[in-house]
Amino acid sequence: MQSIPAATVARLPVYLRCLNDLPSEKTTISSDELADLARVNSAKLRKDLSYLGSYGTRGVGYDVDHLRAQIGLELGLARTWRVAIVGTGNLGRALAGYKGFTDRGFDIEGLFDDDPKKIGKKIVGRTIEPLADLDSAVAERKISIGLIATPAAAAQEVADRLVAAGVSSILNFAPIVLSVPDGIEVRRVDLSVELQILSHYMQRQLLPRDMAN
Amino acid sequence: MQSIPAATVARLPVYLRCLNDLPSEKTTISSDELADLARVNSAKLRKDLSYLGSYGTRGVGYDVDHLRAQIGLELGLARTWRVAIVGTGNLGRALAGYKGFTDRGFDIEGLFDDDPKKIGKKIVGRTIEPLADLDSAVAERKISIGLIATPAAAAQEVADRLVAAGVSSILNFAPIVLSVPDGIEVRRVDLSVELQILSHYMQRQLLPRDMAN
DNA sequence: GTGTGTGAAACTTTTCACAGCA
DNA sequence: TGCTGTGAAAAGTTTCACACAC
Known part of the structure; x- marks a missing residue:
């Protein structure tokens, strides 16, 4: 136990x-x-x-x-967890529209972006808010999970702000290793890392192809 | 060595x-x-x-x-690897537009979907092809990596076809455990699994919050 | 008989700590 | 003196194999 x-x-x-x-x-x-x-x-x-x-x-x-x-x-699924998505590029939009979240008790309570052209637009019924409002929104809405879908250059600052505002976990899609205080759980989802791992194993297969056929 | x-x-x-x-x-x-x-x-x-x-x-x-x-x-990055993306929903589109691929020697050589409304449309300059053409395209274009961004229900069949057509690695974004022959490398990227892992650790933090402050 | 629960063995991965080279 | 390379210890993970409950 x-x-x-x-x-x-x-x-x-x-x-x-x-x-x-x-x-x-x-x-x-x-x-x-x-x-x-x-x-x-x-x-x-x-x-x-x-x-x-x-x-x-x-x-x-x-x-x-x-x-x-x-x-x-x-897995703590008896309750719902409140999630914010930062960055509403292609990936952020894909995340916002992903069915598997709400189903399992993860409620998206905020979409943030720093591009003035995107602010005010809607994604799956939810309005994109300015990045400047991130800190207060996280605190007020009791958001505890942040998804970072920004470019690498912005990710660390976003992470710092999420943590300062009270988030306790981060799922990071930006291609960068985040630095966060102890006690904050971070998981990384990194497409190009995954591809490079595949590439390594493909290269290793080289000659002994289908010889045992 | x-x-x-x-x-x-x-x-x-x-x-x-x-x-x-x-x-x-x-x-x-x-x-x-x-x-x-x-x-x-x-x-x-x-x-x-x-x-x-x-x-x-x-x-x-x-x-x-x-x-x-x-x-x-x-990591086998001295050469380039040819990649096909199957499924052009939000996620497939995000993948197709991801900069980190081409940079590192992964060339997208095909986008496939079974929705007639999408076929013929373009994403980042590349035309979406019918799923029926997947098998021949993989073989002819010597595609060796398949990215599966379809709904779960379609993923296994797509995987089978990719493998039969000669792909040797799969990066699977569909929420399902794929079954493939030995020697085929599969990696899974699963958003809701990641969130559930976070959720587990958040739940464990429960009481001993910020008591050591 | 069937299929769980689990010690013990095997294997993998991480961390320590330090010899030895520039 | 500073930092690598690496044996050896420790920790974590997987697999085996079987006693035992239903």
Whole structure:
């Protein structure tokens, strides 16, 4: 019942999604079946779930509804979290329109940009506000998550302001390593890093192509 | 000189970016300085770089240009890779317009969608093609990386077709766990998974807020 | 029989600490 | 003296394999 390993935390959302995608007549699932859907080893899955204290039934499997509820609780999805998106370029707009947020209890409570031409325009029904209002809006609306979708050059300043205004987590899409105080959780989503990792592994495949065919 | 640990591979692109962001008059950098920029422990950085065989100079540090070149080589950036984007919704459009790709040797050689209303339209100068042409285009244009930006329901089929047509890596933005043959590298970029991970850690902070202030 | 929960083993990754080179 | 390169220790993660509950 201590703190759950980071590797496990990162997989819980995947398990949850697999459970949500199950046909509704399925009320029970074994670790083998779920592991297969999530593409992980079943012993790993069982160990992950054991950290939740969520008991399965030996010889049967896990109760789907109960498991969903347990994972949701552990991921803090019982409540809603208020989110601000900073930067409304292509990516910011894609984020603002992403269905998967509201569904899972993440409410977008603010869209900010510093381009005067964009301010006042609407994206999916929400008006873009000036960056100057970011600090007060975060504080007043009790926003706790900031998504940074600005160019790299602006990202650190935005992060500083988000933190100062009271945000406790940041999801950073800008291609830069942010520096934040201890206790602020930052996750980075970086397209070109991902591509470069792929590129490394592709290069390694070089000669031993499909020789074992 | 054996295969580099996965954890190291995932950090190399970050080091490379930090090096690229350095002012041009900086010709030499110590592990402490670079580790600070990349926000990692300096022993870890040195160990990571030691896998490249890239020698620094004791008492001095690493030659910036040489290090850049070594990391680029290891990441397969000496050549260009041809990329197809499948799905041209908000996210697909954001990807198509992302500057960081072309810069680093990833050339977008095809945009595909199955919506007849979108086919023939242009995004950043490139015409959207029908999904039916995906297979032949991948093969003919020697595309080796596919970016999947479709809804979840379409993603697996698109992945199957990409693989059959000869792609060797996939970057998947659809919220689903793809199943692909051995030897095909897949990386997932999943916004709602990232948010749920943040949510978990935010929840854990609960009471011991700013008590040590 | 079936499938969970979990110790113990194997492996990976991180961090420490320092010898040794410029 | 300053900073790299790296063994060795520590920490974290995965996998195995099986006792045991249903």
